[in-house]
Amino acid sequence: MLAQTITQQSLRRMAIQRPLAMPMAKFASPAAIATNSQLMQTRPVATRNIKPEEGYKILVEQRKNRPVAPHLTIYKPQMTSIGSGLTRITGAVLSGGFYIFGAAYLAAPLVGWHLESASLAAAFGSLPVIAKVLIKSVAAFPFTYHCINGVRHLIWDMGKSFTNRQIQIGGWAAFGLSGISAVYLALAW
Amino acid sequence: MASIVRPSLLRQACSAAPTARMLSTRASINASQRIAQPSFVRSAVPTPMKAAAFHASAKRAILPPGPQHVEGTANDPVPVPPAEPTHGSYHWTFERILAAGLIPLTVAPFAAGTQHPVLDATLCASLLIHSHIGFDSMVIDYIPKKRFPKSRALFTWGLRAGTVVVAIGLYEFETNDVGLTEAIKRVWTA
Numbered sequence: 001m002l003a004q005t006i007t008q009q010s011l012r013r014m015a016i017q018r019p020l021a022m023p024m025a026k027f028a029s030p031a032a033i034a035t036n037s038q039l040m041q042t043r044p045v046a047t048r049n050i051k052p053e054e055g056y057k058i059l060v061e062q063r064k065n066r067p068v069a070p071h072l073t074i075y076k077p078q079m080t081s082i083g084s085g086l087t088r089i090t091g092a093v094l095s096g097g098f099y100i101f102g103a104a105y106l107a108a109p110l111v112g113w114h115l116e117s118a119s120l121a122a123a124f125g126s127l128p129v130i131a132k133v134l135i136k137s138v139a140a141f142p143f144t145y146h147c148i149n150g151v152r153h154l155i156w157d158m159g160k161s162f163t164n165r166q167i168q169i170g171g172w173a174a175f176g177l178s179g180i181s182a183v184y185l186a187l188a189w
Numbered sequence: 190m191a192s193i194v195r196p197s198l199l200r201q202a203c204s205a206a207p208t209a210r211m212l213s214t215r216a217s218i219n220a221s222q223r224i225a226q227p228s229f230v231r232s233a234v235p236t237p238m239k240a241a242a243f244h245a246s247a248k249r250a251i252l253p254p255g256p257q258h259v260e261g262t263a264n265d266p267v268p269v270p271p272a273e274p275t276h277g278s279y280h281w282t283f284e285r286i287l288a289a290g291l292i293p294l295t296v297a298p299f300a301a302g303t304q305h306p307v308l309d310a311t312l313c314a315s316l317l318i319h320s321h322i323g324f325d326s327m328v329i330d331y332i333p334k335k336r337f338p339k340s341r342a343l344f345t346w347g348l349r350a351g352t353v354v355v356a357i358g359l360y361e362f363e364t365n366d367v368g369l370t371e372a373i374k375r376v377w378t379a
Contacts, residue, residue, distance in 0.1 A: 060259050092327065095320035102317075102355030105362050117372035125379030136377065147295065150288055157285055189377055 079171035087149040090142035137186035144185070145178035255336045284322050291315050303370040306363065313359045313369050321352045 050058075075081070101115070108115045124132065152170055155161050161170060260268060294312045301308070328348060332341045359369070366372065 056263070059263060063257055063259065088323075088327070091320075091323050095323055098316065098320055099351055099355050102358035102362070103351070104358075106354060106358040117367050117375050120372065121375040121379040124376045132379075147292075151292065154285065154289055 079168050083149065083171045083174070087146060087153070090146040090149075093142050094146060133186050137182050140182035140185040141178060144181040145174065148174045148178050148181075257336060287315060287319055287322070291319055298370040298374075303368070303374050306368055309368040309370050310363055313363065314356075317352065317356055317359065321348065324348050 104113065105115050107113075124135075127135070152161075152174060161167070291312075294308070294315055297308055298305075298312070303309070325345070325348060328341070328344045332344055334341045362369065362372070367375070
């Protein structure tokens with residue numbers, strides 16, 4: 001350590017005496033680097049003086065260019081987030097269909113569609129069996145999943161079953177139960 | 190003990206200095222120190238590239254946050270919206286009571302049959318209000334009033350108009366046709 005300290009001090013003394021010598025520049029002191037225009041870091045952007053109000057306006061504009069922290073790309077999918085998101089998505093899909101049917105039924109006489117229950121039943125009945133079973137199970141799963149998760153939400157609202165383990169078990173149970181119920185509803189009814 | 194002598198860092202600065210100097214706006218460059226490069230190179234560098242020298246990583250806007258404005262100065266605290274129980278705790282309680290009430294209403298057609306218009310109408314109305322509350326929650330969550338005031342107003346009132354239209358449509362369906370549960374049963378078992 002002592003030898004290296006001595007070496008460093010003598011190199012610094014030599015660098016102060018001859019700051020621009022190239023071999024010295026490699027081992028130069030900070031003062032030599034700071035005063036040497038060859039080695040000083042340059043930023044290829046110019047600055048200028050502005051008033052505080054204009055600076056504040058620039059700040060406000062720059063806030064619109066702030067980067068967004070990553071969210072969906074970095075977070076591990078978990079039972080809590082995926083379950084909650086899927087509850088909302090299934091609810092939106094079911095309600096969206098509900099709303100579209102309600103509005104379309106009102107508009108049907110004006111546009112010439114036939115959306116009475118008899119025509120709907122006849123149209124659906126004319127499909128092949130496998131298509132009917134598939135459509136029914138695909139339509140039943142959002143309904144069963146949303147209902148079962150809704151019950152889970154009400155249980156949480158009463159303050160029960162709120163530990164991590166219970167939520168994990170409940171989440172997987174909800175998936176399984178809703179899948180089985182959807183298939184049962186599609187096949188047996 | 191490599192901290193004493195670090196030629197690599199200085200070597201990078203030395204080798205980077207001549208190329209950075211080409212983009213530099215400083216006028217005080219000694220002619221003898223200038224490296225021979227064609228003079229058009231300096232003026233051919235566009236301003237965004239000069240600004241990009243400050244950026245450490247690539248810019249990738251996954252979902253841009255939308256327009257923002259600052260209320261007051263940057264040092265003022267963010268204003269907290271006033272609390273109203275009708276939009277807060279009463280709304281929450283009503284929503285949960287409605288959702289809890291939907292459970293027996295949904296089970297009843299499976300148990301008691303689909304030929305009961307009063308039960309069907311109650312189920313339709315509850316389902317409609319439940320859907321409206323759900324959609325309203327989505328609008329409130331995804332369209333903040335501060336950042337998208339017009340879109341928020343548009344979607345809020347559009348949702349209310351849509352709910353009224355669907356209510357009329359369901360009433361018509363209930364009156365002129367067989368009702369929601371009976372229709373679902375007929376299509377399902379077709």
